[in-house]
């Protein structure tokens with residue numbers, strides 16, 4: 001096989017998120033998030049102590065250093081800084097992230113910091129989360145505080161993680177706290193309001209004269225018609241593409257919504273009922289931010305094949321790893337189907353690296369003002385087997401290799417990609433799946449909190465050290 005080199009300065013990273021790894025969810029002055037009660041009520045699993053990153057971060061950063069991982073995605077838990085979302089900061093929380101960022105630098109691991117990873121403080125969540133415009137202002141105040149507090153420690157900022165995931169899991173699939181199903185209107189409104197909050201934070205960052213880089217992390221998927229010659233399937237793919245990809249990409253890079261985007265949005269909102277509140281003032285600040293974004297984070301796991309669908313809504317989330325149980329059929333939007341011959345994970349995620357290549361090239365062509373892209377998450381949920389400290393995660397290695405190949409092909413095609421972060425650095429809590437869905441380079445024994453490098457960690461180390469994919 002050809003030997004392919006990564007660009008100069010490429011970041012070889014691992015990703016984490018505060019609520020999924022820190023533990024100490026209600027201690028050290030941290031305020032509640034909606035997930036705390038939601039998970040307790042569900043009774044399936046808890047995010048305490050998760051991977052105990054609050055205490056184990058020196059161990060994890062040491063592993064990064066030893067395995068050539070020179071970047072880490074970290075999110076700040078908003079409610080650790082402002083327990084009620086607004087008001088007085090919690091000094092213990094503020095100090096924790098100073099210690100964490102200092103340790104990153106001691107180990108030569110660049111922190112890429114996200115301000116919001118699915119964890120709006122409960123006090124704000126209960127008042128409508130981002131559907132309530134007061135949350136936008138609170139977020140921008142929190143962002144300003146973090147920019148000032150950590151200016152000397154953090155160069156790479158992301159405002160939000162996966163605006164689409166918040167919207168779909170809260171208002172379409174109903175798997176997140178406060179979940180509703182098939183409310184496309186609220187999903188679009190949520191995405192618009194979060195993109196407005198992103199824009200305001202970007203403008204605040206740049207106006208204050210900071211010299212670091214700022215952007216947003218979006219979760220994108222390739223959307224393909226099941227039958228390329230079927231007009232209904234083609235339309236279904238377009239519907240899903242606008243819903244998940246194009247609406248937020250327009251918001252990110254244009255600062256408004258193109259006519260062909262709004263044609264689909266208006267049709268889907270008409271099916272769902274209600275109307276959208278998108279104001280001229282919103283678009284003015286979003287257009288300003290669209291010119292200022294430094295980078296886009298893409299989280300890519302899978303693509304979808306769509307068939308036309310006009311039956312009743314029928315949604316079931318596979319949160320157990322029982323293959324073949326996932327269903328997503330949305331009236332007037334489409335039905336997600338598997339394509340024969342294309343592999344899926346135990347959680348029914350379609351493994352399709354070509355989709356990543358297509359998305360990267362598309363962004364370069366459709367949004368030529370993008371500056372740099374980081375693959376901020378990619379990885380494979382897998383039921384890793386622990387055999388006396390040895391974890392052979394060959395399928396994960398294959399998955400990552402194929403996706404890195406797609407990245408390198410896109411780079412060759414002229415796309416500026418600055419780095420790749422595996423989801424996840426070490427095993428951690430999965431929001432709707434708990435602990436048997438593992439993703440890490442490092443196996444975590446959740447009883448003892450000991451870490452064990454998996455085969456994929458050794459494999460990735462060689463890539464990070466040589467800068468080449470063999």
Ligand code: BGP
Nearest residue numbers: 017161162165381423430431432
């Ligand atoms: C992304 C999230 C992560 C992570 C990952 C894997 O959407 O940003 O937080 O959880 O997906 O998803 P899951 O845990 O549902 O398998």
